[in-house]
Amino acid sequence: MTALLLILLAAAPARKLTTLERVQVANLERVRADRQRLAMERRRIPPPEGFRDVRAILHCHAEDAAHTAGTRPELLAAAKKTGVSAVLLSDHVRPERDYINDNWRGLRDGVLFIPGSEAEGFLNYPMRSIHGLQWSSRDEYISLIRRDGGLIFLSHVEERLDHPMDRLDGLEIYNRHTDANDETEYRQWFRKALSDPAAWADISGKLERYHEEYFGAQQDYLAPILAAWDRATQTHPLTGIAANDAHHNQVFTLTKRDGRTAVIDSFERKNLGTVELPEALRDRPDGEVLYRLDFDPYEVSFRNVSTHLWVKSLTEPEVREALRAGRAYVAHDWLCDPTGFRFETAAGNRLTAASPVRAHFRLLRDGEPVLEQFTDSLDWKIPSPGVYRLELWLDVGGERRPWIYSNPTYATQQR
Ligand SMILES: [Zn+2]
Ligand SMILES: [Zn+2]
Structure with a gap:
């Protein structure tokens, strides 16, 4: 009983995580593992x-x-x-x-x-x-x-x-x-982190190992x-x-200035502040770039x-x-590589869709959800005319996240 309950709880997606929660190593690792699992599950779908x-x-x-x-x-x-x-x-x-x-x-x-x-x-x-x-x-x-x-x-x-x-x-x-x-909390945290050499080391290590996941956290x-x-x-x-x-301009550097301090620069603004260096970094040559965070x-x-x-x-x-x-x-x-995804009207009165991996299909008519299903294909008789579009969501890192947005298709008549 308890074991079954735990399995059910583990399968159910938790609430949406905040960006700061997503950039914790345990979560970055979990997202990486889920991406690898999805890549393995992927099947090829031919285009029309x-x-x-x-x-x-x-x-x-x-x-x-x-x-x-x-x-x-x-x-x-x-x-x-x-x-x-x-x-x-x-x-x-x-x-x-x-x-x-x-x-x-x-x-x-x-x-x-x-x-x-x-x-x-x-x-x-x-x-x-x-x-x-x-x-x-x-x-x-x-x-x-x-x-x-x-x-x-x-x-x-x-x-x-x-x-x-x-x-x-x-x-x-x-x-x-x-x-x-819209990342107010993350931005406040990041501004503070810039004045802490340990945080520079931490973020730089994460970008090296989990760049996609870190960027994707927002x-x-x-x-x-x-x-x-x-x-x-x-x-x-x-x-x-x-x-x-994309501008490739989210680049921050920490450069040793003199005996005990370093200066923070971003691509867009020079000298955002100075940082007191810990003992371990004080013998580095002046002018050396100690860390470079290249986010984008x-x-x-x-x-x-x-x-x-x-x-x-x-x-x-x-x-x-x-x-x-x-x-x-x-x-x-x-x-996950979505190549091959399809969403079409067929025979005038059916909607069909196919995904390279199983995902949560969320079908909307005139902006309102009309069907939710965990599947890799759909063949659905259109019950009423309207503007239909499909979203596919994936369970990644313990939460459900948007993956694919189709364009709308217009179902005008039923036969
Ligand atoms: Zn622009
Ligand atoms: Zn611009």
Whole structure:
């Protein structure tokens, strides 16, 4: 009896952990073990006939602003290393630079680049340059970006939850920067930790051993944004995409200054403070970097989340068409490779889905959950018309965490 109860308790997911709980070694280790278990369980699912499932990164920065540390060659190397096929850049706009014509475009070493910008609250992927052009309203701006097939997505949706979406191609349903910004408790802890040399040693050791898990510790479910998406898709299809918002700029160093002190720098701000060094570190040469915490190299950021696309070939028109048509899903790839995931309407009155591993399927109609099931496939007769989308959640590190977000499918009639 007691044993059975314990087994049941162990199987049930506990409450959601805080970021500080997630970055404890025991939890990082547990998450690592669960990721390994999922990788073993994984089965291959073929993409629909004629299509490839490719990973794309939207919303990333390189050489575009003083607060961006990463370079385009560095970004390309990370894309190759992490199996990313397409990168849609989102440069901060500077008046002296044309973000379309003075940028990377086309295939480079097997990775497709599409230039674009982050401006006016949107991610913008016009077909050709808009450099030097003027606009006098939001509508005019959207028309300018969309002419001849340009794409426009609402960005940082948390800042504009009621923004009209009728003329947009989609929105960011997950943004890494948004997710990191709400970490008040973690941030307070981290600010304090910076003045403690033992904490530097601790974090640096964790990044060395558990970089993916540590970065992933801030990953949450952004409910207000998903609710805004569900409201907007009631009237108009909108493709949900992931925003990595990668800058490779979360880098902190502790540098020995003189006999007993060291200075804290971040990439964005020099001299955040000084630290009194313990005996053991005092004989290190002045000017030596004692610790370097590099939280967000592109490859860690690219593994954390991406937008998967179904394309016939790796070309700019194909990538644009997949994004426009919503042949896309968002996944936290670091938890388990989602490649092959499918969610479709079949024969007009059925919804089908398949996952490479068993997961908690959470089916929503018009934003309300209608079915929850632990499975690796679904074949479900649609009982009533509506806008359906599917979320897949995994039990990892003792809690249930979001893994895949499908795009919506519209079930209009029953037969
Ligand atoms: Zn930025
Ligand atoms: Zn950005």
